[in-house]
Amino acid sequence: MGSKGDDARAIGTAREGGSRSTAAASATGGTPAVAVPAGRERINHMPGAGTARAEAISAGRREMLNDAHRNEIKTLAERGLRRPRIGADAVCESLLRQGVDVWFGYPGGVVLPLYDVLGDYPELRHILVRHEQGAAHAADGYARATGEVGVCLGTSGPGATNLVTGIGNAMLDSIPMVAITGNVVASLLGKDAFQEIDITGITLPCTKHNYLVRDANDIPRVFAEAFHIARTGRPGPVHIDLTKDALMGVCSAEHPETLDLPGFKPTLEGNFRQVKLAAAEIARAKRPVILAGHGVLISDATEELRELAEKAQIPVAHTLLGVSAMDETHPLSLGFVGMHGWKHVNKAIQSADLLIALGMRFDDRVTGHVPTFAPYARIIHVDIDPAEIGKNVAVEIPIVGDVKRVLTALLPQVQPVTAAERADYLHEIAEWRAESEKAPWHGAGAWRNGQLSADFVVCKIGEASGHDATIVADVGQNQMWTARYAGFRRPKSHISSGGLGTMGFGLPAAMGAAIGRPDKETWAIVGDGGLQMTVQELMTLVQDQIPVKIALLDNHKLGMVRQWQELVYAGNYHSSHLLGPDWCKLAEAYGMPGFRAETPEEVEGAIAAARAVNGPALVHFVIAEQQNVYPMMPAGKGLSDLLEEQFEEPKQ
Amino acid sequence: MSASGQTPGGNADPAQPAPAHTAAPPRAMPGHGEAHRHVLVAIVLNKPGVLNRVASLMRARNFNIETLAVSHTDQPEVSRMTITLRGDDVAVEQAAKQLYRLIDVLKVQDVTSDPTVEHEIALIKVRADERNRGEVLTIAEMYKTKVVDLAAESLIVEATGTESEVDALIALLRGFGIKELVRSGTVVMSRGAGSIEEAVKR
Numbered sequence: 001m002g003s004k005g006d007d008a009r010a011i012g013t014a015r016e017g018g019s020r021s022t023a024a025a026s027a028t029g030g031t032p033a034v035a036v037p038a039g040r041e042r043i044n045h046m047p048g049a050g051t052a053r054a055e056a057i058s059a060g061r062r063e064m065l066n067d068a069h070r071n072e073i074k075t076l077a078e079r080g081l082r083r084p085r086i087g088a089d090a091v092c093e094s095l096l097r098q099g100v101d102v103w104f105g106y107p108g109g110v111v112l113p114l115y116d117v118l119g120d121y122p123e124l125r126h127i128l129v130r131h132e133q134g135a136a137h138a139a140d141g142y143a144r145a146t147g148e149v150g151v152c153l154g155t156s157g158p159g160a161t162n163l164v165t166g167i168g169n170a171m172l173d174s175i176p177m178v179a180i181t182g183n184v185v186a187s188l189l190g191k192d193a194f195q196e197i198d199i200t201g202i203t204l205p206c207t208k209h210n211y212l213v214r215d216a217n218d219i220p221r222v223f224a225e226a227f228h229i230a231r232t233g234r235p236g237p238v239h240i241d242l243t244k245d246a247l248m249g250v251c252s253a254e255h256p257e258t259l260d261l262p263g264f265k266p267t268l269e270g271n272f273r274q275v276k277l278a279a280a281e282i283a284r285a286k287r288p289v290i291l292a293g294h295g296v297l298i299s300d301a302t303e304e305l306r307e308l309a310e311k312a313q314i315p316v317a318h319t320l321l322g323v324s325a326m327d328e329t330h331p332l333s334l335g336f337v338g339m340h341g342w343k344h345v346n347k348a349i350q351s352a353d354l355l356i357a358l359g360m361r362f363d364d365r366v367t368g369h370v371p372t373f374a375p376y377a378r379i380i381h382v383d384i385d386p387a388e389i390g391k392n393v394a395v396e397i398p399i400v401g402d403v404k405r406v407l408t409a410l411l412p413q414v415q416p417v418t419a420a421e422r423a424d425y426l427h428e429i430a431e432w433r434a435e436s437e438k439a440p441w442h443g444a445g446a447w448r449n450g451q452l453s454a455d456f457v458v459c460k461i462g463e464a465s466g467h468d469a470t471i472v473a474d475v476g477q478n479q480m481w482t483a484r485y486a487g488f489r490r491p492k493s494h495i496s497s498g499g500l501g502t503m504g505f506g507l508p509a510a511m512g513a514a515i516g517r518p519d520k521e522t523w524a525i526v527g528d529g530g531l532q533m534t535v536q537e538l539m540t541l542v543q544d545q546i547p548v549k550i551a552l553l554d555n556h557k558l559g560m561v562r563q564w565q566e567l568v569y570a571g572n573y574h575s576s577h578l579l580g581p582d583w584c585k586l587a588e589a590y591g592m593p594g595f596r597a598e599t600p601e602e603v604e605g606a607i608a609a610a611r612a613v614n615g616p617a618l619v620h621f622v623i624a625e626q627q628n629v630y631p632m633m634p635a636g637k638g639l640s641d642l643l644e645e646q647f648e649e650p651k652q
Numbered sequence: 653m654s655a656s657g658q659t660p661g662g663n664a665d666p667a668q669p670a671p672a673h674t675a676a677p678p679r680a681m682p683g684h685g686e687a688h689r690h691v692l693v694a695i696v697l698n699k700p701g702v703l704n705r706v707a708s709l710m711r712a713r714n715f716n717i718e719t720l721a722v723s724h725t726d727q728p729e730v731s732r733m734t735i736t737l738r739g740d741d742v743a744v745e746q747a748a749k750q751l752y753r754l755i756d757v758l759k760v761q762d763v764t765s766d767p768t769v770e771h772e773i774a775l776i777k778v779r780a781d782e783r784n785r786g787e788v789l790t791i792a793e794m795y796k797t798k799v800v801d802l803a804a805e806s807l808i809v810e811a812t813g814t815e816s817e818v819d820a821l822i823a824l825l826r827g828f829g830i831k832e833l834v835r836s837g838t839v840v841m842s843r844g845a846g847s848i849e850e851a852v853k854r
Contacts, residue, residue: 205712209755263758387749
C-alpha cells in the first residue's frame with residue numbers, strides 16, 4: 001500500500017482470486033458467497049457510539065493522553081500576536097503540551113518556517129548544535145538521564161540523514177525520542193528536488209514508527225500519537241517528517257483529546273499464572289541470579305529489584321545498560337556481565353540454576369555462544385516486548401509485561417530466604433569476586449612502566465564526584481572501563497551506547513544529560529577516537545554554557561580496535577594508530593579550560609581543577625597506549641572462555 | 653519455548669563448579685529447527701506505506717517472503733495480507749511477533765496447521781496452435797480450469813487452486829511452452845465460524 005495506486009493494483013489481483021475461489025468452492029461443495037439475508041445486519045466490528053464497549057474504548061483513548069503533561073498552552077492571541085496559526089505553531093504547541101522544555105536542532109531551508117515562529121515560544125529552549133548527529137545524541141542523552149522524551153530536529157536531505165545514526169542508536173537502546181525533519185513542499189516530493197531525500201523510507205527500519213505529514217491539520221494528531229508511541233510500552237524513537245507546506249499552511253485542527261491507535265496496545269501486566277510459576281521457580285532455586293537490564297531503569301523498577309534481591313537473597317548481575325539499576329555497594333550487587341564483564345559475574349551465571357532476566361534481551365555480548373550460555377539454568381524472562389521472548393535464547397518461563405508491574409505482582413508471592421540459608425552460595429560468589437576484582441586492578445594508578453592506567457582515572461572520577469554524577473561513556477575501551485570502574489550508585493547515572501555502539505556518542509549525549517539533570521554533575525568519559533567524531537559539539541557546550549566535564553582518555557589509538565588486532569589478528573595493527581590535536585589548546589581555542597594529566601599523581605588534581613570550573617571543561621589524560629580491557633570473551637566463545645590479562649611485557 | 657534436538661553445550665566444562673541441581677538442560681538456539689512452509693494472515697490498517705513496512709520488516713529480520721497477497725476487507729479501514737514464508741516454527745513465531753510491533757498491524761495469525769481454504773489464481777499463456785490445442789484444452793478441462801483467451805497461436809488458462817495444484821498444472825503445461833505466467837499468491841481463510849477480523853484487537 002505504498003500509495004492509493006499500489007492499493008488498487010494489489011486489490012485487483014486479490015479480488016479476482018477471491019471471486020474465483022468462490023466458484024471453486026462451489027465446485028467442491030462449499031457454499032458460494034451470497035448477499036446478506038434479509039433481517040440480518042452486516043456486522044460492523046467497530047463498536048458504535050453508546051455501547052459499553054465503545055465507552056470503554058474511548059476511556060482508554062483518553063487515558064493514552066494522560067501520560068502527557070497537558071500543559072496549558074497560550075494561544076497566539078493570548079501571546080498578543082495577530083497572525084494566522086500555521087503548522088509551525090501547531091508543532092510548538094504540541095511540544096509544549098507534551099511537556100517538552102528543551103530540544104536540539106539545526107535549521108535549514110525547509111524548516112525555516114518553524115524557526116520563524118520559534119521566537120514566539122520562549123518556553124521552548126532550542127539548543128543549536130553543530131551537527132545533526134549531535135542533536136540526536138543529545139536528545140538521547142536527555143531522555144536517558146530524565147526518562148522523558150528527547151526531541152531533535154533537522155532540515156531535509158543531509159540534515160535528515162545526519163540524524164539517522166542517532167535515531168538508530170535510540171532504537172537499539174529503546175530510548176524515547178521524537179525526531180523531527182523537514183521535507184520539500186508536497187508537490188515536489190519524489191522529484192529529486194534540492195535537499196530532498198526519502199527520509200521516511202530511510203528511518204522506517206530504525207524507528208518504532210514514523211510519519212510523513214503533508215497537511216498542517218494533521219500535525220496536532222501526529223505529534224500526540226508520536227509522543228505516546230515513543231514513551232509507551234518499550235520506548236523507542238518516532239520520526240516525523242513535515243513537508244514545508246505543512247509547516248507553512250494554516251492549521252485549524254485542535255489538539256486531540258483522545259488517541260485512536262488500535263494497533264498499539266502494549267501488555268503491561270504480567271500473566272498471573274506465569275508470575276505464579278516464576279515464584280515457584282524462585283522458591284526451588286538453589287543458585288539463582290538476577291540479570292537486570294535497561295528495562296529495570298526504564299520502568300523505574302530499581303526499588304522492586306532491590307526488594308526482590310533482598311527478599312530471596314539473590315545476587316544481581318547487570319547488563320551494560322542495566323548498570324546503575326542497583327547501588328553497586330549493595331552486598332547483593334555483583335557487577336556487569338558479558339564480553340568485558342567481571343569474571344565472577346560470568347562465573348555466577350554459568351553455574352546458576354535459575355536466571356531471572358529482567359528487562360533485557362540476551363544480546364550476543366551478554367550470552368556469547370548461546371549453546372554454552374548458562375548451561376545449568378532455567379530462565380525466567382520478563383520483558384515488555386513479546387518479540388524479545390525466545391528471540392535469542394529459548395526460555396522456560398516467559399513473562400510479557402512491564403518490569404515494575406511484574407515485580408510488584410511477583411514480590412508478595414516470593415518466599416523469603418535468609419542470608420544464612422544462602423550462605424554457602426553467596427560465600428562462594430564472594431570468593432570468586434575477591435579473586436576477580438583483585439586480578440586486573442591498577443589501583444596504584446600505573447599500568448606498565450609507570451604509564452597512567454585508564455581504570456585508575458575512571459575510578460578517581462567516580463570518587464571525586466561522590467558517585468552521584470551522571471557519567472556518559474563513549475564507545476570502545478573507555479566505555480568498558482567506565483562501566484567497570486566508575487562505581488555507580490544512583491539509578492540512571494550511567495549512560496552508554498550499548499546496542500548500536502556509536503562512537504562519538506559520548507560528548508553530545510552528555511550535553512543532553514547535563515541539560516536534563518542540571519542538579520547533577522555530568523562527566524563524559526571519551527576516547528580520542530570517539531571525541532574526534534563529534535568534537536564540534538565543544539562549541540555548543542561553550543555557547544550554551546552547558547557544564548559538561550570531559551575526561552579524554554587519550555592513548556593515540558582506536559583502543560578497542562587495537563586490542564582486537566593484538567589478540568585476534570596477530571598484532572597486525574593497521575589503521576588503529578591515530579593522531580589528535582593538542583587537546584588543551586583545542587579546548588582553549590573553543591573557549592573552555594583544558595587540563596592535562598600524564599602521571600597517576602596528576603590525576604586527582606586535574607579532576608579537581610575541572611570540577612572547580614563553572615561551565616564546561618576538558619581534562620586530557622594521557623594513558624598507556626597498549627592497555628587492554630580484561631577479561632575479554634573472544635567472539636564466538638562463551639562466558640566460560642574469558643581471556644585474562646597476562647602480567648608480561650607486550651612484544652610491541 | 654521448549655529446547656529440542658540441540659546438543660547441550662558447555663555443561664561438560666570441568667572448570668565450572670558442580671551445580672546444585674541435576675544435569676544441565678540443553679540450551680537450544682532458537683530458529684535452528686526444521687524449516688517448512690508457513691501461512692500467516694495479517695490484518696493491518698488500510699494506510700499508505702503499510703505494505704512497505706511489512707515487507708521492509710521481513711527483509712530486515714532475514715525472513716524470505718514467498719508470496720504476499722494484499723486486499724481490502726469488508727471494513728474500509730482495514731486490509732488483509734496473506735503471507736507465505738519458509739522457516740522453522742520458532743522463527744515464524746518470531747516473524748509474527750515482529751509484525752505485531754508495527755503500529756499499523758492489528759492481528760497476525762499463523763494458520764499453517766489450522767483447517768483452512770487456501771487458493772491462488774494463475775493466468776498461464778500457453779503456446780497452442782491447431783495441432784495441439786485440443787491436448788491443451790483437455791488438460792485445462794481435467795484441472796477444472798477456464799480458458800479465458802484464445803488466439804491463433806496461444807491461449808490463456810485461468811487456474812485456481814492450492815499452490816501445489818497450480819504447480820502441478822504448470823508443470824504439465826510447460827511441455828507445450830509457457831509464454832507468460834502470473835500467479836496472485838495464496839489467499840487463505842480459516843474454516844468454521846471463527847473470524848480473524850472479529851478477533852482484531854479493538
